[in-house]
Amino acid sequence: MSATEIDAEKTQEEAANLADRLPTPAGYKxxxxxxxxxxxxAGGIVYADSTRKKEEQGAxxxxxxxxxxxxxxxxxxxxxxxWCKEGDFVxxxxxxxxxxxxxxxxxxxxxxxxxxxxxxxxxxINRDRKSTRLNSSHVALSRM
Numbered sequence: 001m002s003a004t005e006i007d008a009e010k011t012q013e014e015a016a017n018l019a020d021r022l023p024t025p026a027g028y029k030x031x032x033x034x035x036x037x038x039x040x041x042a043g044g045i046v047y048a049d050s051t052r053k054k055e056e057q058g059a060x061x062x063x064x065x066x067x068x069x070x071x072x073x074x075x076x077x078x079x080x081x082x083w084c085k086e087g088d089f090v091x092x093x094x095x096x097x098x099x100x101x102x103x104x105x106x107x108x109x110x111x112x113x114x115x116x117x118x119x120x121x122x123x124x125i126n127r128d129r130k131s132t133r134l135n136s137s138h139v140a141l142s143r144m
Contacts, residue, residue: 006061006122008089010036015065018102025068025109032062032092034106035122061122062108064088071112083115091116091125 015033025031040046064086072082084090093116097108119125 006035006125008035008063008122011063014105015063018105019065021102022065022107023109025066025071027068028070028073028112029068029109030064030071030112030115031066032090032097032108032110033065034062034108060091060094060116061089061119061125062092063122064090065107067112077113083112084118089119089122091119 011033014036022031064084067086072078092108092110092114096114097110099106099108101107
């Protein structure tokens, strides 16, 4: 499955439904919701819950829900201003940040400088699994 199955609208709905139960990020941290993955492909294939959960966990796209009071306030680190704002879909490194879940929905708390970029439409964006495998092999070989 690829991230072409990201359901941006459902991700925003889920965030709104849980808003009052989510933590407020401290300092320069941001609260990001992992994307909701559609239940079936464009061709009608229904994905197993375990497959959808795996895709959510490894997704490189998330939506910024809240920013801490010191987010992007360091003018030396961010001379051109904030890299993103609440409501933006952003690119993150796969498996980065502090992860937790509320009612089975995954969230991450990341530093303001962990944002790789912003995207207007998150559909169609996924991590390159080939380079992930290559990097894992490289790490294994470098430890020998």
